[in-house]
Amino acid sequence: MDNFPGNLFVVAAPSGAGKSSLVKALMELDAKVRPSVSHTTRQPRGQEKHGREYFFVSLPEFDQMVESNAFLEWANVHGQRYGTSRKAIEDRIAQGADVILEIDFQGAIQVKKLFANAVLIFILPPSWEELKSRLHNRGEDAPDIIDLRLQNAADEMAQAKEFDYVIINELFETALFDLKAIVHAQRLKYLAQRRARADIFQALNIT
Numbered sequence: 001m002d003n004f005p006g007n008l009f010v011v012a013a014p015s016g017a018g019k020s021s022l023v024k025a026l027m028e029l030d031a032k033v034r035p036s037v038s039h040t041t042r043q044p045r046g047q048e049k050h051g052r053e054y055f056f057v058s059l060p061e062f063d064q065m066v067e068s069n070a071f072l073e074w075a076n077v078h079g080q081r082y083g084t085s086r087k088a089i090e091d092r093i094a095q096g097a098d099v100i101l102e103i104d105f106q107g108a109i110q111v112k113k114l115f116a117n118a119v120l121i122f123i124l125p126p127s128w129e130e131l132k133s134r135l136h137n138r139g140e141d142a143p144d145i146i147d148l149r150l151q152n153a154a155d156e157m158a159q160a161k162e163f164d165y166v167i168i169n170e171l172f173e174t175a176l177f178d179l180k181a182i183v184h185a186q187r188l189k190y191l192a193q194r195r196a197r198a199d200i201f202q203a204l205n206i207t
């Protein structure tokens with residue numbers, strides 16, 4: 001884990017707070033940040049494509065992957081299973097990219113235990129009314145699914161204090177600016193640590 005060549009960012013939020021929109025906008029601006037495509041047992045919605053937003057798999061397929069230890073982390077979220085495959089991360093690590101995971105808080109906490117340097121970012125909506133209206137206006141989920149997601153949001157938001165950063169996504173551009181600033185600051189910190197280590201190694205004549 002110490003040799004991780006890029007940075008690992010983990011973004012979590014209650015459903016509808018805007019994390020996918022923010023992560024997508026970040027990746028359009030910053031080609032060095034790469035996504036990890038999760039596996040899920042939920043059905044595709046709207047324009048979602050297998051292998052792009054998610055790998056959509058059956059429950060037995062998912063459980064088989066759990067059995068074979070194929071997941072770095074996985075969790076039950078809103079009545080479905082979601083997981084980050086080791087392959088999704090390792091391929092990107094091998095490419096030396098910064099990786100961003102869009103996962104729920106349970107997964108974020110599992111990842112932090114594995115990668116102590118992972119940067120955990122929680123996105124909050126500005127209000128309950130706005131969260132509800134974003135879920136309805138998105139027009140992707142049936143009313144009972146929206147209700148379930150709103151019910152789960154309170155418990156999810158209570159976990160925000162466990163994260164390194166909290167961004168309030170009221171004005172989209174402001175929230176995007178905050179996300180970019182966190183990514184930038186982490187890169188500077190990482191570079192500074194590597195440089196400091198290189199300087200010490202040189203001073204001590206360690207190869």
Ligand SMILES: Nc1ncnc2c1ncn2[C@@H]1O[C@H](COP(=O)(O)OP(=O)(O)OP(=O)(O)O)[C@@H](O)[C@H]1O
Pocket residue numbers: 013014015016017018019020021022134135137138169170171172173175
């Ligand atoms: N700052 C914002 N102001 C207004 N609408 C927003 C803002 N950010 C995102 N939205 C809209 O809110 C809706 C929910 O956003 P998004 O799908 O990104 O949420 P999410 O957190 O990824 O949800 P889920 O976990 O369910 O996938 C989308 O229709 C998106 O366009």
Ligand SMILES: Nc1nc2c(ncn2[C@@H]2O[C@H](COP(=O)(O)O)[C@@H](O)[C@H]2O)c(=O)[nH]1
Pocket residue numbers: 012013014015038039042073074075077078082083084102103104105106107108
């Ligand atoms: N623990 C994990 N959670 C994940 C993963 N991929 C997505 N998610 C989270 O699930 C909910 C619902 O997502 P949706 O696409 O159905 O709206 C959301 O909080 C996602 O962040 C994963 O691999 N592991």
